[in-house]
Amino acid sequence: MLKAIRFELRLALRHLHFGGGQTLLTVSAVAVGVSIVIFITGLIFGLQQKLTALLIETLPHITLQVKAVQPMPLAHLPGAAAGASSSRIEQQDPPQKHIDNWPQVADIVRRLADVRLVAPAVKMQGFASRGGHVVGVSVVGVDPALQDAVAPVSKHLIAGHYLTLRSEEVVIAVHLAEKLQVATGDRLRLTSSTGTVDTVTIVGISGANSSSDVYVTLRTAQRLFGLETAVNTILVKLVDVFAADRVADHLTTLLPYEATSWSREFPNIRTSLRVQSAVAYIISGCSLLASAFAMASVLVVSVLQKSPQIGILKSMGARRQQILRIFIFEGLGMAIVGSVLGVLLGTSMTFLLSLIRQPVAQVGQGPEPLLPVIVLPGYIALAVLAAIASTVLAAILPARHAARLNPVEVIR
Secondary structure, three states, X not given: OOOOXXXXXHHHHHHHHHOOHHHHHHHHHHHHHHHHHHHHHHHHHHHHHHHHHHHHXXXXXXEEEOOOOOXXXXXXXXXXXXXXXXXXXXXXXXXXXXXXXXHHHHHHHHOOOOEEEEEEEEEEEEEEEEOOEEEEEEEEEXXXXXXXXXXXXXXXXXXXXXXXXXXXEEEEEHHHHHHHOOOOOOEEEEEEOOOOEEEEEEEEEEOOOOOOEEEEOHHHHHHHOOOOOOEOEEEEEEOOHXXXXXXXXXXXXXXXXXXXXXXXXXXHHHXXXXXXXXXXXXXXXXXXXXXXXXXXHHHHHHHHOOHHHHHHHHHOOOOHHHXXXXXXXXXXXXXXXXXXXXXXXXXXXXXXXHOOEOOOOOOOOOOOEOOOOOOOHHHHHHHHHHHHHHHHHHHHHHHHHHHOOOHHHHHO
16 A cells, blocks of 8 residues: 555655755644644633632532422312402411431432432521620531532631631631631630520631621531431532532422522523533634644645646646645645644643733732633544644645646646
């Protein structure tokens, strides 16, 4: 096989070698096109990944709670007398506010294929006080390791610790610490909505934006609100955040509790993420297409300039298929060399830009990349394939046209 195409290979290499600046220009066009696609896709999807993490990281994907009792008008009750009636609709508290059998419920939820993490929790309102300062807070009681996987706390710490939290300790937000004028090591009084008071020691201060959350162990929250061993919330994290609606509907049919997905609780966030995904794919596709046309246009001009050489080859007895193979090999060689250079240039540019850090915007966080770029192997492979395909096609089409012409007319 190699012997059959030896003539075409040698002639293609000779054309590339003596092409000089023209060959260099074509290879550069391919390299720049590939590097631009790699950089733009890395920037777009990196930005999308960062926004998704910011929006979804602090939210449980599904929240299980006791169903609220929906009031029913008198006229809708079974056996109600016919005729006009007046009803005043008032929301009722559920007869059972807590999930007593949460270990069994958590086990059922854990068995679902899409579930990644289940965290029983107590989330209720209370008060934090120090001296004469009293502030309303949301008490969050959960296993520290599980809570850190549901909504990270330890990554935002600016002082103290969280993962080794004990029953008489608490972690509060920096804004709450400023309001109460406290620091780590100080004592704090927590008062539940039922009037129970517990004194705890501040062992950590978080720089997270939420200023109303105070974190205690699950046992402390159960004792503070008189729940014994019960919880009032089960937090669920999924493998795929966009499967929350489907999994929540499934849980509603399996369990006598209300399953609320993050996408239904915050529909604007879901819409924003979908728009970002659509925009990312559209811009990446347009960049890929524009780069392919730019590379093809450079190569078309290059091949058309070689029409006299094609006429000379035909006058020497070269067949049309041989001429086509010559230009296919030329285009393939320039595409491969240009793609390799483009991959090196694009990934290097992406990596160097990821090293540029922006000033710290939030207390407790380290400096973040100014441009959240990422390297996507799938899009790199797609950019290389598009570059090779467009370059080879751009070499074939004008070569086929020139090969059909009369050699005398072409040379003239």
